[in-house]
Amino acid sequence: MSLKSNASKVFARIIYKKVQAWSSKPVETQKKIFSELIKQASTTKFGIDHDFKSIKNFEDFAKRVPIRDYEALKPYIDRVINGEKDILWKGKPLYFAKTSGTTSGAKYIPLTKESLPYHIDAARNCIFLYIQETGNYDFVNGKMIFLQGSPILEEKNGIKIGRLSGIVAHYVPSYLQKNRMPSWETNCIDDWETKVDKIVEETYTEDMTVISGIPSWVQMYFEKLTQKGNIKVGEIFKNFTLFIYGGVNYEPYRAKFENLIGRKVDSIELFPASEGFFAYQDSQKAHGMLLLLNHGIFYEFIKADEFYNENPRRYTIGEVQMGINYVMIISTNAGLWGYNIGDTVEFTCIKPYRVIVTGRIKHFISAFGEHVIAKEVEHAIKKAMEDTNVSINEFTVAPQITPKEGLPYHEWFIEFQSEPEDLDAFALKIDSAMREQNMYYNDLIIGKVLQPLKITKVAKDGFHNYMKSIGKLGGQNKIARLGNDRTIADKLEKEVPHYENKTDFLDFN
Template structure:
């Protein structure tokens, strides 16, 4: 056993003990976070506007601070982006994490000196938790690769700006620098296909032990490795035994991954977002991810089936139930207050509190991390039809993750009233409109991760036939504008 491996096991034991202290006292832990957040922010503009000085209990908070999404919080965020201080959180943020927006393009999520360390610690602790549970730590002597966005940052009114994964790249601890790949130069390549080619060239002869990234991106890396070497990834990297992922559901990729690797490897699921690092998989045998209750985030939960009713009840830790689909609401030490991030979760355990991500409160596509929402596809279609005689009776969109040939793509199933003269030309117009709607989608097209939109024509009344087949024809039933699987798509295949 190397000194580094021995040290990792000792460190893992220490972190496990610290984790147990708060995990076994969840309600008290969250109350402490709640009080600290309010105390810290009572002098901010948001704190003054919402009477933080007069809040004595959680019920006071729920009465004074309504649940908001980004658009509702935007008047405050815009002031922060313009350079004003003490608006949502004391001072100015360290960074803005640029993410995909809803109705207004890009979002700018603040990261503060208080919140940033928790993003780093959570990723580290996920690995240490794995070491403590399994006793496996030899991988710390091998190479580790983190497929992520460019670490190059820009600046906006004195605050550094970039993608979260690129920001995090600046915080890789010194003891991992020698093991970490790819090189900084390769990491700054913007075109994804070019970047993956460079990563393959850098890593193919290395002892890769840990590989981390969004499954769709890692899949491209694995395929290029296999094409180059003519053998499974597991034979190229004999000591590769741990895959760390987040951002999208791994299950649709699992069978493909095991075929590419040639064997099964352990995996750790993470639940990070620009707004906070919420959970990580702490057990290889128990379902779900440990909800991080001691990370500067106060959690609330609203039952998904009640979310769109008037004044739905807000629950805190200690009040939630197993198996219920909840919308996740957060207040954070980056200045987000009763903030709806759009994700839904369900608890798989209450001792400790573990969750699985069940989806988004609204229909979406995020098979590749793009987080495309209904309004974006509707706006793109409307733009593409402007100035034409084209009419659309109904449509839905689904990802095609494993096409027979070529890159993956978004497939649009459209029942036209009046068809375009050239379907491929119309598809390109539609694709360009989508790229303007969603910055992540634009990145995926520009980086050659996805090919442009493919349109499949649906025959007249085809969608009616589908709704009838599932017993939802008529009434208040609506066809989802988009879905993250191919259940609807398969009906038309």
């Protein structure tokens, strides 16, 4: 056993005990985090504006601090960007993580000296918990890769700006530097296709044991590897045993990945964001990810179906229940207060608290009152693929409210890797799975308000080319699974001059 392997086993045990200590006392842990946050920010501009010094408990906080999204918090963030101190958090942030925005363009999320270490610790701790549970530690001696954004940073008013993954790249522990791939120079390449080609070139002959990234972009890497060697990824990297991912649900990709790899490998799911590292999979046996209650974040939850009510109830960790779709609200040691990150979650366990990401509160289909969420469409397509040779590369769903003929329907844009023999039968399988999960959708089908869903096949690399056409190829960008309008669908149609009916292929070449 190598020195690194032996050290990893010892450290894994230490991390496990620390996690057990706080996860076994969830309510007390969150109360402590809440008190520390309020105390630390009481003299900031935001703290003064919201009378933090008089806040004694969560009820006081909820009365003084409304739920905000980025646009609502932007006046404070703009002051921080302009160089002012003590606005949302004491002093100035170390970084701004730049992300794609909505109505305000790019978003700038602060990272402080208090918040940044938790991003690093979470990414490390999930691996040690895996070692502790499985006893698999040999991979620490091999090479590891994370498909990430460029680490090149800008600077404004003394604050460095970049993509979160690029910022975190500056904090890779020294004991992993020799194992880390690709090279720094390759990581700095902006063009995603050029970057992946270079990564393939650098890693092809290496002993890769851990590979990490968003599934859709790792898939591109795997495909290029197999094209280069004309063999499975698992044959190229014989000691590849662990895939770490986040950003999207892995299940729709799992069959395709196992085919590309040639065998099954263990996986760890992460729930990271610029706003915080919220959860990670702490066990290969349990469903869901451990919510990180001691990482400088105070959590609130609002039932998704009540979110747009005038005064929805705000639940703390001790009040949540399993099986309910919640909008997650955070207050953090980076200066985000009552902040709606836009993600919805469901608790799969409360001892300890584990969650799955069910979608985005703005990404749903309810054009007819059905309120379909990402979890439902992902489960439906997974179920339809069971016991078949069908595999997919990507998909998205949109309502078709004004069809040329017949009733409205949900339109599924699917890029198949391996197509079903009977597309109509496959569509009915998906539709049946949707009706089993969502009673509103079922009622609309029964009541003949909607007709069963229809599938539009997307040509190979169609989604890849679509993302490239809107300037969001690679990095942390991902396709929205759902849209309550035709924004993505219309963009697809405009890119295909000869798009005529539901059996056409969408091709951007």
